[in-house]
Amino acid sequence: xxxxxxxxxxxxxxxxxxxxxxxxxxxxxxxxxxxxxxxxxxxxxxxxxxxxxxxxxxxxxxxxxxxxxxxxxxxxxxxxxxxxxxxxxxxxxxxxxxxxxxxxxxxxxxxxxxxxxxxxxxxxxxxxxxxxxxxxxxxxxxxxxxxxxxxxxxxxxxxxxxxxxxxxxxxxxxxxxxxxxxxxxxxxxxxxxxxxxxxxxxxxxxxxxxxxxxxxxxxxxxxxxxxxxxxxxxxxxxxxxxxxxxxxxxxxxxxxxxxxxxxxxxxxxxxxxxxxxxxxxxxxxxxxxxxxxxxxxxxxxxxxxxxxxxxxxxxxxxxxxxxxxxxxxxxxxxxxxxxxxxxxxxxxxxxxxxxxxxxxxxxxxxxxxxxx
Numbered sequence: 503x504x505x506x507x508x509x510x511x512x513x514x515x516x517x518x519x520x521x522x523x524x525x526x527x528x529x530x531x532x533x534x535x536x537x538x539x540x541x542x543x544x545x546x547x548x549x550x551x552x553x554x555x556x557x558x559x560x561x562x563x564x565x566x567x568x569x570x571x572x573x574x575x576x577x578x579x580x581x582x583x584x585x586x587x588x589x590x591x592x593x594x595x596x597x598x599x600x601x602x603x604x605x606x607x608x609x610x611x612x613x614x615x616x617x618x619x620x621x622x623x624x625x626x627x628x629x630x631x632x633x634x635x636x637x638x639x640x641x642x643x644x645x646x647x648x649x650x651x652x653x654x655x656x657x658x659x660x661x662x663x664x665x666x667x668x669x670x671x672x673x674x675x676x677x678x679x680x681x682x683x684x685x686x687x688x689x690x691x692x693x694x695x696x697x698x699x700x701x702x703x704x705x706x707x708x709x710x711x712x713x714x715x716x717x718x719x720x721x722x723x724x725x726x727x728x729x730x731x732x733x734x735x736x737x738x739x740x741x742x743x744x745x746x747x748x749x750x751x752x753x754x755x756x757x758x759x760x761x762x763x764x765x766x767x768x769x770x771x772x773x774x775x776x777x778x779x780x781x782x783x784x785x786x787x788x789x790x791x792x793x794x795x796x797x798x799x800x801x802x803x804x805x806x807x808x809x810x811x812x813x814x815x816x817x818x819x820x821x822x823x824x825x826x827x828x829x830x831x832x833x834x835x836x837x838x839x840x841x842x843x844x845x846x847x848x849x850x851x852x853x854x855x856x857x858x859x860x861x862x863x864x865x866x867x868x869x870x871x872x873x874x
Contacts, residue, residue: 582699606730775802
């Protein structure tokens with residue numbers, strides 16, 4: 503076989519995202535699903551996943567799980583989280599301006615001049631984060647955006663009009679930014695952290711179905727809620743599922759963009775493949791199985807070390823039920839917790855491939871003990 507044909511086969515092997523799955527990704531990202539209000543996004547996800555699973559499990563707070571082989575005694579979880587960062591209405595001035603608090607790790611510095619959607623019982627109310635004009639700010643003494651000085655203007659003349667529009671303390675606020683593709687292969691949107699995770703695990707289920715793979719265990723495709731406020735959804739669902747293995751996928755930083763210190767954050771880059779984490783919560787045997795799978799299947803990958811915790815749902819699964827062997831495969835991403843989060847299509851496909859191929863290597867009879 504000549505090199506041209508070989509290169510073509512490798513390229514075709516990587517083409518996982520098709521027109522239908524791209525349409526699903528766009529719909530899934532464009533739907534707002536802030537922490538605590540993930541249900542509508544979960545319905546979109548479950549509708550797409552439905553042909554590829556045997557049944558669904560949902561819990562009180564909205565985590566959704568698609569199950570393949572529900573009667574199998576050995577259980578493997580692949581997981582992402584469904585929620586996105588947002589704001590809450592916290593205080594309304596007499597002049598009708600709105601001050602906010604975070605719902606998750608929303609970035610105050612990107613807020614000024616952004617459009618927002620305020621979710622009310624009457625429907626969406628549009629607004630903007632206002633900011634003093636450059637002409638009115640003092641030279642050399644400019645205020646920077648902070649949580650206590652950013653505010654939303656919905657065009658109301660006073661507090662009473664705000665109330666008549668249906669806006670009150672506790673209304674959740676999201677950004678309206680929509681999915682776009684930059685330069686042919688860069689996916690850009692708010693909430694790629696971690697709507698991409700839900701997309702990737704759904705694609706794994708699709709590939710298993712289309713390739714008619716039979717697994718010797720139950721597979722629990724888990725889309726957890728409330729990760730952005732402390733891994734809460736994963737904490738709840740792991741107690742219910744009690745899995746034997748958990749493979750979590752989330753995002754991590756592309757550290758090649760300006761103002762990021764690689765000596766602190768490590769060196770990871772979009773386009774260079776999935777990122778495999780090293781951390782106390784990451785089970786060594788599961789991680790090495792993933793590394794070996796990547797090497798065997800010529801899937802490019804990167805490594806990342808995390809001090810103490812991964813900061814992802816991996817920690818919640820690992821330290822539950824007396825200890826669940828867990829691992830983390832991350833998707834490198836630029837501009838986390840902004841409205842222009844960016845990932846590369848080839849990385850998305852390679853994360854999908856790596857999870858898929860790793861699942862095919864799991865044998866319930868294999869020991870997961872460090873002492874065998």
